[in-house]
Amino acid sequence: MINVDVAIQPVVVRFxxxxxxxxxxxxxxxxxxxxQMEKRFGIxxxxxxxxxxxxxxxxxxxxxxIRGEKTIVVDPGNHHTSSYGIxxxxxxxxxxxxxxxxxxxxxxxxxDHIAGASVFTGAELVVGAGEVDFARExxxxxxxxxxxxxLTVREVPTGExxxxxxxxxxxxxPGHTPGSVSVLVDTGSERYLATGDAAMTRxxxxxxxxxxxxxGEQREQMARSLQVLHDLRPTMVFPGxxxxxxxxxxx
Numbered sequence: 001m002i003n004v005d006v007a008i009q010p011v012v013v014r015f016x017x018x019x020x021x022x023x024x025x026x027x028x029x030x031x032x033x034x035x036q037m038e039k040r041f042g043i044x045x046x047x048x049x050x051x052x053x054x055x056x057x058x059x060x061x062x063x064x065x066i067r068g069e070k071t072i073v074v075d076p077g078n079h080h081t082s083s084y085g086i087x088x089x090x091x092x093x094x095x096x097x098x099x100x101x102x103x104x105x106x107x108x109x110x111x112d113h114i115a116g117a118s119v120f121t122g123a124e125l126v127v128g129a130g131e132v133d134f135a136r137e138x139x140x141x142x143x144x145x146x147x148x149x150x151l152t153v154r155e156v157p158t159g160e161x162x163x164x165x166x167x168x169x170x171x172x173x174p175g176h177t178p179g180s181v182s183v184l185v186d187t188g189s190e191r192y193l194a195t196g197d198a199a200m201t202r203x204x205x206x207x208x209x210x211x212x213x214x215x216g217e218q219r220e221q222m223a224r225s226l227q228v229l230h231d232l233r234p235t236m237v238f239p240g241x242x243x244x245x246x247x248x249x250x251x
Contacts, residue, residue: 002066002168002185003067004185004192005067007065007091007093008090009060009062010062010241010242010243011059012033012057012058013026013033014037015056015058024058025037030201030241030243031201034211041053043055045212049213057112058080060081061197061240061241062242062244063075063087064238065091067094068167068168068185070103071096071101071102072102072103072105072164073091073105074104074105074194075106075113075194076104076106076113076115076116077112077116078112078115078116079111079115081116082118082119098119099122103125103164104124104125104151105126105170105183106125106126107128107181107194107196107197107240108176108177108180108181108196109138109177110177111139113240114135114147117148118146118148121150121151122150123151125151125152126154126164126170128179128180129172130158131179132153134179135147155179156170156171156181158172158178159172167186167187169183169186170182170184171183171228173195173228174221174225175198175219175220175222175225176214180196180197182196182198182229183196184232191233191236192234193238194238195229195239195240198229199229199239199240200242201239201241201242205226205229234247
């Protein structure tokens with residue numbers, strides 16, 4: 001028997017610096033938070049990058065708890081959901097302590113998905129090929145090492161699938177980052193799919209229309225990866241930054 005639970009639900013908050021004060025901005029829908037807000041602030045993705053615009057992200061990704069032959073956490077989340085005890089507390093709601101976790105899967109190495117891995121000392125960290133090196137390029141060696149210290153890192157080769165235990169596999173879905181992966185859980189009666197940011201929202205999964213920060217090469221990779229995800233025929237989808245849904249339901 002395999003149990004799949006959402007330990008932490010996703011949310012995205014945006015913020016700006018006004019003078020020397022941080023101002024937070026809220027919208028109800030995930031798509032409005034992730035893409036539409038740039039338009040409201042006059043940010044042109046053709047001219048600006050996400051790193052030089054005065055509109056920051058404070059994202060909390062979907063964190064899944066999978067309990068079967070192994071106890072697995074998918075996307076342990078950001079520093080602020082792990083460092084203050086939120087993540088351990090979320091697991092305790094299901095009777096799981098951090099030391100009970102055998103495997104941590106980070107769908108990619110952006111900090112809102114991987115940083116919380118640091119609380120699982122002694123576990124195996126599963127990431128896509130090259131994601132640790134990618135993290136070192138983006139965040140630097142010291143910050144990356146602080147996350148993976150004490151973990152055994154195992155990589156999923158690009159274009160391949162890695163079985164973690166009966167019913168649970170990790171699938172290569174590059175594009176959002178070079179080594180992005182997704183997780184499929186087959187219970188026999190359900191096929192649960194954690195997409196990571198291969199599909200950040202329900203709309204991205206169902207319409208295959210992507211956000212405006214991606215390059216042409218990323219879009220090509222993500223289009224292929226989205227096809228892989230659809231071909232897995234999930235009965236329940238957990239996007240990286242949106243609530244779970246059943247694909248047969250209308251948008």
